[in-house]
Amino acid sequence: MKSIYRIMMPVLLALPMLFASCDKDDDSNPTLDLSHVSEGFVLNTPAYAENNTYDLARSESVNLTCSQPNYGGNVPYVVDYYVQVSLDQSFTQGNADAQFKELASSYPKANMQVSGSELNSAVADLYLAAHPDESTVPAVLPIYIRLRAVINGSANLHLGETYSNFITLPKVHAEYKAPDVTYPDNIYVIGSSIQNPWNDWKVVPHLSNSMSSYMTIIYVPDNANFKWGDAKGNYLDYTSLRSVNDMAEAGITCNTDDNNNIKVAKGGWYTLLFKAEISADGKKISYDLTVYPAEVYLIGNVNNGVWEFNDSFKLTAPADASGQWVSPAFLAGGELRASVKIPGFAWYDSEFTLLKGSLFFANPKDSWEKDFGADYAVKCTAGQKLYIDFDKWTGEVK
Template identity: 30%
Template structure:
């Protein structure tokens, strides 16, 4: 067995990963090879000129010029390594390492941006005379290398017939994808939110460089040969249904994803700190089956001001310009860009946020339905359940309780808020489209989901609701 003798200092090499600005990545980088440094007896090593891995097409790349170390009594170098960036790479006598491994070292230490990076490196060699083996360590050299990076531009835009005149340069530039604060190589994902008003509308992705071409579709990305893949000068991508979508593209992998955006609507105003923080927005409940209609049960003070926005933040907010249908004598009316309450009290609101925006102000009516009412489900299907016997009493104060009649039967509790067009046979306005229940002491809304968890109750119990706190009690 060959006896190995370790010579030289123990190698302590580690590089701290860092993040650098990428805006100058395209500037030419140059360097001059350093003077050769000692590499054992009669050996030397020097770095080659700066390496750009984008230009390397072979599986190995030369990083150093080596004169192999020798020793007396027939010692000859038989194995080489290069240590840099906290890694040890196998190296041949020609000073070549794996192209892939060098790429990985750069990315691990610095990220994927195509910037020239510097490493302090040392070479190791094992020289052997067939009986004994000796480890030789070189002096330090500086290896400069730029990683191979995907061809990603700094900005992308959405174009297509999803917009009027959707290939006009000015229209396209108004629909830029958003990106994180990271550089585009370490985070190649871009996204945009878009509202599609008609079915079967299409889009393409325009890189910033195409904006200067006579036809901005030259170089645009469309659908590739694989599902959800992108290709330069591919076909336009079609969205089959109208709605709000988030389109995300990965410009390194050249893939795309289209996701329907969950429909939301929020209210803020003078009683809600005018939306200064996210918690100052009251979320409305989605009317089941609609991406545009929402509802809430709310107490308003006289003179209270409010408005709506599709998210818990100031953007695309609306109020004063909305069509108002007041069925409850609230006196709600436009006041500039806001809405103002004329009469204090509890109100049931239904808001449509579509091509047209509409506010329906309704009486605060809540009803029982199903097992627990006299006549059970049969009464409901005969459209006879909307009676005072099944109606909750409504409070007059903000923290007052809506209280149900006592349950006529044992069974599963079901209840809903009632709009003027709520019915049992109308598929567009069935009672369950505004259904809710009390689960573990909380008012839980059906929203756009399916049946809620069953809640078993006993005859002669009743339920109390506090819509201000979102709490309920069955006793």
Template identity: 40%
Template sequence: MKKLNILVTLLMGGLLFTSCNSDRDDNPTFTLPASFTLNVPANANNNVYDLINSSSITFTANQPDYGGFPLPTSYAMQVSMDSTFTDAKDGKVANYIELPTPFASTTMSIKASELNEQIIALYESVKNTDSYDNQVRPMYIRAKASVSTISNSVVYSNVVKLPNVLANYKAPDISLPTDMYVVGGSIGESWKTWQKMSPVFNSAGQFYTVIYMPANGVFKFGTKENDWNGASAINTITDTNNAAGVSAGSGDNITFANAGWYVLKFVDKIKGAKIQYDLIIDKAVVNITGTTVGGFDQSIPCTAPADQTGQWVSQPFTAAGEVRACVSVPGADWWCTEFTMQISTGNIHYRVEDIPNNWLETLGADYSIQAKVGQKLYFSFDTGKASLK
């Protein structure tokens, strides 16, 4: 056990201990115990804790024995799916979670709604899933105590088993975004153009776009125009091969150290009562496939411009037919990130339709780019315009 002689005035719960100019045998000595007792709630073994229909669960504990005298102690409650309470290690997540509400006494009433939410979050983390099965299961509780005025004073209680706990996932009154936008210093008109992202076809909550970033370029995002969200709103950022050198910059901007063209993919999920945003970044690649380049078993990359002011250009088409263009997006098939041009307007049209065979059959001639041998497709993600020459 750890021991600490307290040789200074110690005020604790109204008791004043005073030391003399020299140490004395009756100085209070702090002792860190190995554990302390958390009591099992009444009827825990015979009761099903239906959390969504309960108000609270009350636990009591005996204060840790710090050497025979009271000290100002704070408590936190931890819940686990088994009795081991294992920390995160070797790529595995922790099998327990700490409840956010602290306590200042040895009587601790846990809000049932809070416990319900945390159990679901723990289950999803441990099982690596986005769903909860609403089954009765055993849960394990322990208390963590610490003295606010003494460092390194954390001690854990025994583990209490609650054999029958029913947590219920209740769908929140929110839904996945239907639109997403990006804005930045090198997107359209600097910090004024909100470039709309395209949904990944047949993938709810997934959006992508292509942008140019100069060295130390920055951007923000939103689910609507003028919805200013930055790095702090993103759960995880995956910078594939560290291509962008992405970081959280000043003003909460998402900052790219390395200049270049990038594809951004947002994966949005409902977590509790909030939307969780995960961002994947990769070097931008745009391909042509299909009849005009020799078949759908081939993908011929387009040439990127120097910056956002230029146009992407396809290779010359080797055969006549309908042009099939697509953005290479991490985790998505080419036909889920395909785009075409509306002939009458020159606007890029991103696929949101089911296309069994081709654009001509699905949307008609106005959306079917019919190329001749030797022609090229020119397009700009910055202006949203395309042309065939």
């Protein structure tokens, strides 16, 4: 799920590559005018929406129509329309925190037959994510839809990006359909500088509140290489990923000269975040990799009750994988709580403890001892420090 909120600035520019060549060059040449994108465009409410129940699980498609965005000059630009769906009425009020899904398919015409199966999956996923204790979707519920439009035919994937109004389909039936594939319990990485190079598969556990998001921390020297896998021994490479987002400016590339390894130009400590997504038909999993600078923090009791990421309680990274990360001295006693900082996630999504000296990631609702048992609770005293070997995935308090 995601929230999209962008500031769009009016601009006037010519885009000759979007048009066929002309016999002569004069003032009649079309010019793209983006000064109206903030005005949006009109998504029509289907004529029978008020009295119709949309059975998405059994519908081949849902027909939506809209006006074309105003790009100036009455020029018939080729526009791609993307469907966004939400169960939250605040979505219709431009709330940036509203949860919604954008369907994978796009549509090149203002009269579109939107995939019923994609809509069904999106509605079911949104509902079950908001109600984790339930396993079925209500018989009927309202959904809210808007369109995102961009101009096709340019390297700029957001050229002319503009949004429609919102419409309500008041009576929708969706069903959760168990996919043929399932998310793996863990992902693994292996590489030239990870544990025993090219022999050990390092575990990448899923985040506590997301079975489809996985995280680990690795150290790599300059120009190091690694692979990943959805199981030990299943060597997957850069080309096996749907996307790679280098938020650490680490110089992540595909090493085409060496088996399409994931190559890291700039050495350092990095957090790897893998996000998995099951396709609408439930038959395939796609993976996206985002790389962040590694940041680790103490949380809670030993900080005198500071339950958030605070730089005063940030661990110091060693020069390379042979050293240990070291925390500031504990200000107070109590149960150890620590977390890896990942943009877009709360501290408790990537919280960990030490289980018999090894890192263990989970999210206790109350405390490690109460929710998991005494073996998971590390009792600390003021003045002690946390030491972590993120290469070997071990730690200690002393």
